[in-house]
Amino acid sequence: MPKTYDRARPYPLVVVLHPAGLHGSRFVSAWGLVAERTGAFLVAGPECRDQKKRLWDMADEKDLLATVRKVMATFNVDPSRVLLTGFSQGGTYSYTFGLRSPELFRAIAPVGGALVARPGPEADAILLKARGMGVYIAHGAADDRIPIERARASRTRLEQAGFTVTYREVPELGHYFPDGEPDRIWTWFAALTAPPPPGRQP
16 A cells, blocks of 8 residues: 555555465565555455465455455445456466456456466356456567467457457566566556546546
């Protein structure tokens, strides 16, 4: 929470999912530095249930949503400006959890992850319901763990389903979180959710 937090005004909320095998502190702290510097948003870093292998699972969905709603009830959060992001497995699950809850998340920003749902009636229904959600994808072009082809395929599938996708490939980057990415994502999300100018309908 920024030191300049003012409970009288609503803030956007950035929810950060950690990678497999790691605690969220490193990635939450990267976002926290931007939040502190700008004073513009709040950050939450939920943890998965698996405290040994540190792996996300569909069983975490209920806890994640409950945590986000608890943060929103505790702090003055703008419910129309909640972003779900994450790196590696956290990026993959930001697709999964985010697309399944468009009533809660305005946008998703997977980094180094992949959309894994196979085409079919259930997946198509999820994408149809979430259409209109903002999507920002960032991926290392030299990623040897989750190859860039999977990020490209994720982009294609979402665009074919009617999503507008902001897509960024980082040349020569392997399976690493790109330097400065929280700033880039925040700039994109702030523009995406900015109120329309006076006199203009959204």
